Amino acid sequence: MARADDPINPARLAFLNELLPSVITTKAAQELVSRMLSHPSATVRQSALSILAAQTTGTSNDAWLPTLDKLLAEAPSPLVLDAIKKLKSAHFDTALQAVAADPNPALSIRLKALDATKSVKLAGDTFTLVKGVLTDPASSAAAKIQAAGMLASATLQKPQVLEIAPLFATLGPIELKTLLPIVRKNKDPETGRAIAAEIAKNPVIASAQESHYRTAFADQPPEIFESILHPAYTKAIEATEAKKRQLGSLAERAAASGNASRGQSHFAAGKGTCMACHKIGDIGRPIGPDLSHIGAIRTERDILESILFPSNTLARDYEAHLIETSDGQQTMAVIKSHTAEGLLVIDIAGQEKNIPHPTITADTTLPTSLMPMGLDQTMSETELLDLVAWLRSLK
Ligand code: HEC
Structure with missing residues (x-):
């Protein structure tokens, strides 16, 4: 039974859930979370996980690790994985890779596990897994966007790029935009040509702006853009004009x-x-x-x-921003609020992120919708x- 003077009294859970994520950097909050993680009530333990999943500062505490290790080994639920992803700690990487490589859990769980690792290595089985999400018609929209983001940020070998090139014919608009930077990363004309030929077949080719394609193909021989992409793009734009009428x-x-x-x-x-x-x-x-x-x-x-x-x-307040940070990452996102420490944004994959002010090197408001x-x-x-x-x- 919970005692009346127990601050983790289940009646106060809603309050703690609301408060703790924003003050998680304090010692007192971390101690409360530790106690909640080992609380006899399952509801309280779940709350502790929700609090960790809702924090945006990457705070980790050694006292939490054994409980999370155990949960990850026994029952890697989406909530457990969300909580682990938010901790700035590579402690779980080996166990997470093992969940991703295990064929038994649901695909969404395996993908989430991979996404929660601090250094995503896409080789062998994990590459096949991520690619499989994009080809499987049963994958959820969020899983596809997530998989595209993982492929775009990974360092891929040429054979891997050629292997995913055919996907470009059928990707949805968001995944197409997310994956396009792959062309720029792999300067090899063979990969550029293969991807261009597939994009030309994609019915949503006009979803990205011409400038996006020009940028992506900037390091490729110009004829790839001029003779493969441009004609297909122009045709799609004409069809769009007809639709406007x-x-x-x-x-x-x-x-x-x-x-x-x-x-x-x-x-x-x-x-x-x-x-x-x-x-x-x-x-x-x-x-x-x-x-x-x-x-x-x-x-x-x-x-x-x-x-x-x-x-x-x-629509106002939903302008798309392209935010660049000192680690070279670009995030396309909507700004939810300006906090003392930085920008609280929600990125195109639906993840809430706190970007500290000192790391922001550029913030451009895009003339186009995130939609x-x-x-x-x-x-x-x-x-x-x-x-x-x-x-x-x-x-
Ligand atoms: C990648 C994110 C994204 C997707 C996917 C998306 N939207 Fe949007 N949508 C937005 C954003 C951001 C805005 C606000 C900016 C704007 O007006 O374009 C918006 C605006 C809208 C508006 C105008 C709202 C208003 O208040 O006038 C409608 C209607 C809408 N979307 C419908 C849809 C429908 C229907 C779909 C699916 C076919 C869809 N959206 C898919 C992000 C998205």
């Missing part, structure tokens, strides 16, 4: 024949990856605006325009109209 009639059809309840299922099933960035009720992530009442302020036409041409009408063009190409026209009808019905 159809906006009015598409909106009318969404109003007349879109099926809202089918639209709801499409959203929940991850169609168009909308829920990777938008919350509706309890589903989805808060990168873009909450769409729970979007129908009260937007017409079918507005909604369609937001989906087909996201950068035309930028990519071409999402409509990932579903049929009927599905698109159903989705619009559902969003319009949310008042």
Whole structure:
């Protein structure tokens, strides 16, 4: 039984959950978390993990390690892995690699384990695992974005780049944008040519701007861009222009024949990856605006325009920033708040990150939305109209 004077009294859990992540750098908070991790109540132990998963400072404490080691060995749940990922400690790397290499846990768990390691090594089985996430139609939108990010930040060998080149024909807009820097990292013309040929086949080629491609292919022989990518890109842009002219009639059809309840299922099933960035009720992530009442302020036409041409009408407070840090990393993100220590951002994979002010070398506001063009190409026209009808019905 919890004693009334026990500060970890379960009645105070909500308060502790709220408070501790932001003060986790203090000794008192760390001691409380230690006690919570070994508390007799399972609810309290879970709370301790949630607190560790919610912290953004990378704080670690040796007293926590044995409990986390044990949980990782016995039951590597998503919460345990989220908690471990937030600790700035390479202590778990070997055990995490072992979870990733074990074929038994769910794929999402193995991927999460790999993502939580401090130095991601993509070789052999782990490379196959990450690549598999991008080719498996059953992978969730978040898993795909995560896998693309891991491939983009890893140092890949030429045969590995050639092995993933065919993926570029079918990647969704976010993964395409995330993986594109691979071209720049591997200056070999053979890999550049292979990737360009695949991007040219991708129906969402127009989702990235021409300048993105020019930058990615800047170190490649110019004819790769000029004769392979540019023609395909121009054709896709022309198709987009034609679609712009159809906006009015598409909106009318969404109003007349879109099926809202089918639209709801499409959203929940991850169609168009909308829920990777938008919350509706309890589903989805808060990168873009909450769409729970979007129908009260937007017409079918507005909604369609937001989906087909996201950068035309930028919702305020959701501008995309490209933040560069002194370690050479670039993060595309929406800024949630400015704290005393730095910027609290939510990146394109939905991860909250605290970027300390002194490490920021550049912060550029992008003229384009974080919401990519071409999402409509990932579903049929009927599905698109159903989705619009559902969003319009949310008042
Ligand atoms: C990568 C993240 C991302 C994805 C995926 C995404 N959106 Fe967005 N969306 C945003 C952001 C950021 C904004 C705000 C900036 C802007 O207006 O473009 C936005 C804006 C919107 C708006 C306008 C909201 C308003 O208040 O006017 C609508 C409607 C919308 N999105 C619908 C969708 C639908 C439907 C999908 C799926 C087909 C989708 N979004 C997928 C990030 C995303």
